[in-house]
Structures are given as C-alpha cells and as structure tokens.
Amino acid sequence: MHALRSAGLTVRAFEAGSGVGGTWFWNCYPGARCDVESTDYSYSFDPALEQDWTWSERYPAQPEVLRYLNHVADRYGLRPHIQLNTRVTATVWDDGRREWTVLTDDGESRTARFCVMAAGCLSERHVPDLPGLETFRGDWYHTSRWPREGVDFTGRRVGLIGTGSTGIQIAPEIAAEAEHLHVFQRTANFAVPNRNRAFTPSETDAIKARYPAHRAEARESMLGVPVTGTGLSALEESPENRRKTYAARWEAGGGMPLLGTYTDLLVSPEANDTVAEFIRGRIRETVSDPSVAELLCPRAYPVGAKRLCQSDDYFAMFNRPNVSLVDVRSTPLTAACPDGLRTAAADYELDALVFATGFDAVTGALSRIAVIGPGGQSLRDAWREGPRSYLGVAIAGFPNLFLVTGPGSPSVLSNMVLSIEQHVEFIRDLIVFTGDRGVAAVEATERAQEDWAAHVDEIAQETLFPRADSWYVGANIPGKARVFMPYVGGVGPYREQCDSVAAAGYDGFTLTYGG
Numbered sequence: 001m002h003a004l005r006s007a008g009l010t011v012r013a014f015e016a017g018s019g020v021g022g023t024w025f026w027n028c029y030p031g032a033r034c035d036v037e038s039t040d041y042s043y044s045f046d047p048a049l050e051q052d053w054t055w056s057e058r059y060p061a062q063p064e065v066l067r068y069l070n071h072v073a074d075r076y077g078l079r080p081h082i083q084l085n086t087r088v089t090a091t092v093w094d095d096g097r098r099e100w101t102v103l104t105d106d107g108e109s110r111t112a113r114f115c116v117m118a119a120g121c122l123s124e125r126h127v128p129d130l131p132g133l134e135t136f137r138g139d140w141y142h143t144s145r146w147p148r149e150g151v152d153f154t155g156r157r158v159g160l161i162g163t164g165s166t167g168i169q170i171a172p173e174i175a176a177e178a179e180h181l182h183v184f185q186r187t188a189n190f191a192v193p194n195r196n197r198a199f200t201p202s203e204t205d206a207i208k209a210r211y212p213a214h215r216a217e218a219r220e221s222m223l224g225v226p227v228t229g230t231g232l233s234a235l236e237e238s239p240e241n242r243r244k245t246y247a248a249r250w251e252a253g254g255g256m257p258l259l260g261t262y263t264d265l266l267v268s269p270e271a272n273d274t275v276a277e278f279i280r281g282r283i284r285e286t287v288s289d290p291s292v293a294e295l296l297c298p299r300a301y302p303v304g305a306k307r308l309c310q311s312d313d314y315f316a317m318f319n320r321p322n323v324s325l326v327d328v329r330s331t332p333l334t335a336a337c338p339d340g341l342r343t344a345a346a347d348y349e350l351d352a353l354v355f356a357t358g359f360d361a362v363t364g365a366l367s368r369i370a371v372i373g374p375g376g377q378s379l380r381d382a383w384r385e386g387p388r389s390y391l392g393v394a395i396a397g398f399p400n401l402f403l404v405t406g407p408g409s410p411s412v413l414s415n416m417v418l419s420i421e422q423h424v425e426f427i428r429d430l431i432v433f434t435g436d437r438g439v440a441a442v443e444a445t446e447r448a449q450e451d452w453a454a455h456v457d458e459i460a461q462e463t464l465f466p467r468a469d470s471w472y473v474g475a476n477i478p479g480k481a482r483v484f485m486p487y488v489g490g491v492g493p494y495r496e497q498c499d500s501v502a503a504a505g506y507d508g509f510t511l512t513y514g515g
C-alpha cells in the first residue's frame, strides 16, 4: 500500500482481521516465532526504517514481529486506508468500464481499476475432517486462530495433532503447563536448533552498519537470505569432514545455513541422506527412550523437501514424564469422542485439543474469493487442475489483477518479506507504466503463462522438493490438485527475469490502450 500510495495512487485495503499484521496477527499461539532471522525478515525499502527499528533477538517471536508491522503501518500513515474486520467475498470484472467491482462481507461494493490480491499464503486454516469433533466436551483450538487472551492448560490433559513447524513450536509450551500432553504424530519431521539469543548493543550496531551490503546480497541470493556454503558437493567431502561441518552448523543454529552447507543437498538423494542421517543421530542422542527416538526419526521424505522446522527444545521435551508420543501413522486417528480422541488402537481421555494441522496454502485464501473475469470466467474454474500464473504475479484471463507472492513465484520457499517487496515494486511499476502510456488493461498472455508454468515445473523436477507429500504441492488438502507451487529457481535469478520482462515493455503481457 505504501509503495502504491507513494506513486500517487488511491488505495483501499480490505483486511479480515481486527488488526494489521496478517500471518503475524492471527498466529498468536504460544511459542510462535519466525524461522528467518529478524535482520532478514524486515523491510528494506526505507533505510531510515531499518536504522530506527531495533530487533531484540535473532529469531523474533510473534509479538515482536506484530509490533514491527504495527510500527510500519503507523510510520507510513497507512491505517486510514485499511478497512479492518472486512472480508472480500468477490471481485468481478466489468469489461465495458474496464474495472473491478470488489464485494465485501459488510454488503458494500467498491470499484477499482486494479486489484492486488495480497491475501496471504498461509491464511486459510486446515482443520482435518475428524468424525465426532462436534461431540467433544472439551475445548479445541486451531493454532492460527488462537484466542488473543491466551489459554491456560494448567492441570489439563491436552492432545496435539500435527508436528509441522507450528506443532513443534507450540508443543514445549503446552508441555510446560499441562498435566499431560499427548502428541499425535503422523509424519516425523526434521527440526534443527534455532540457537536463539538476544542481540547485544554492539551486534545491533554492526547489523545496522552492514544493512546496505546485506540487503544487496539477499536480493541476489537463492532464498532471499545470504547463506554461505562450502561450495562443495556433500559426496566429495570425507565422512569425517562432513560430520564436523554439519556439527558446526548445528551448533550455530538455523535451517537455511544447514541446508546451504553443500551444493547438492536439495538435488541429490545420496547427498541429502548425509544430512538426514546427521539429524537422526542428533535426535537419538537427545531422546532417552530409544523407541520414542526411532519414532521421531524422519524417514518419509528428503530433508528440506518439507519446511525444515526449527526448535531448541522439541526433541528434549519427549524426556519429560508428562509427554507421550502417539504414532498415528501405524494406528490412525479415527474419531473424536466426548472424552477425547480415538485411534485404531486406543482411546485417549483429553480435556483440550490443539490442531496444528496447517493451511490450505498459497491458493487457499484466493480460492475462497469469487474472482470473476471477462466473460464470467471464474478463477476457481481456471485453477481447477492446479494454479497457473505468469511469474506468480498475473493470471491469463484476469486483466488488471495481480498476485503478491502467488503460485509460480519464490514465495513460501524464500524470505517472504523480500519477495513481497519485490512483487510490490514490480506491480507498482507496471501500474505506473500503464498510467503513463494510456493503457486501460494489462493481462498476461496464455502463451507466457504456459511457458512459465513449464519452466517452474522443470526446475522443480530437478530438485528433491516434489518427492514430499507437502503443502508445497497441495498434498495436505484432500482433493487439491497436485502442482508444485513455489518457484525454486532462486530469488536472485527470479528477480532478474522479472526485471527483464519489465525492461522489454512487459513482455508476456497484452496491453490494451484506451480511456
């Protein structure tokens, strides 16, 4: 919004939440923490902002990120232009007037020349269809709709379903409070330590002095975060050197630095197995009961092909007497009942249930808005076989409509803040370009979209990413088309492609001139 307003445009934002912050507004569960370092997970568009704001720690907790986003909203005077507590239900293109009509759940409608869809990649929660949930007598929660007043688990028996990034973050917090925590695990996941810590004043000074160089490196990097690797294949190192290298990175903490150690960890199954085995070794060292440790050892997919989780205390938590691990891969959850949960093997008496079961990711929020383009074509129909876009930013058949971090862009496989900024700047420049040249409508061509989708798929198939049943491919949502959604060619190369499209007068777009 700030970028568009600074370009002289009139902007109205609709926000379903009662506050700004998006993901960081909704996900206020205990233990919620960013897994990208604060110095990367922050805006770079204004050098004064990054000098004025001081991050307290390496991996910021949810309240600090939310404070930052509120600070940004205030600093740039955005609040008067954001309509909170308002959900967009539909947006319909009028071909005669060449504008969108945006309908909201308060019964209002507004017209606009352009629609920018920034509804978030992880905003539509997923609650599994568990028979009998309505009969459960206790309370149940989804992590992404956590009560803002908090939940007291003292003296309660709690069931946690889901062991992804969120489940792994919330579990130790619940275990510290509850009488007993049952962790229902379907797929064991890889997790590495954060080694989170507060910044000292001298570190903060050094970070602020280095921002310009750091941001420049981030923009050209693969993930939107500068990571220094060894430049070697994991397989050309001796096992002893490899172990030492992994151990040093494990001690330093963070998922991206570990996955960036060798050039082939995300492309060669043999190379990937070296880091997988290293992590499994650490789990076995940490968890005292060998049978629990084995159940916690991930084997179902290559490391990094699902989001690599980060926690300093998840595995050690299983040494507590009030925590048990329930394997719902071998004995699936079958139902909720008035007193708790039932698996194929046993009943568990529980006072509260916590669903850390993730999201209808990347396309979920957008697919719940009726987006109707020229000729009455709906986006839901256009994407029935899976999302297709040009550069992850525009869709053929939907003029003057743009996506922020849409499917087909680096998006969720990159530092989101940097990728959001890059998309926002691309969209702003394109809108300004149309205004300067009397272009009434701009739309991606089918041909450009097909070529881009083929390119996104080709690059993904060269990696290990498609080998996991992850939310990156929509595998977590029953009936969702299986398409690998993020662009894994790298943030730097992606930016270069966007820049050359713009420099060529928006190659791959059809421009319709007229008033």
Ligand code: NA7
Pocket: 122, 128, 129, 161, 162, 163, 164, 165, 166, 167, 184, 185, 186, 187, 307, 328, 333, 356, 357, 358, 359, 471, 476
């Ligand atoms: P994720 O990563 O999608 O994790 C969801 C977890 O819930 C995962 O362990 C799932 O097991 C589990 N799940 C989902 N449905 C069920 C059922 N029916 N039974 C048992 N277990 C189930 O979501 P998160 O919120 O943790 O993380 C999302 C992103 O947010 C994360 O990557 C960060 O980028 C921030 P499965 O693996 O499918 O067997």
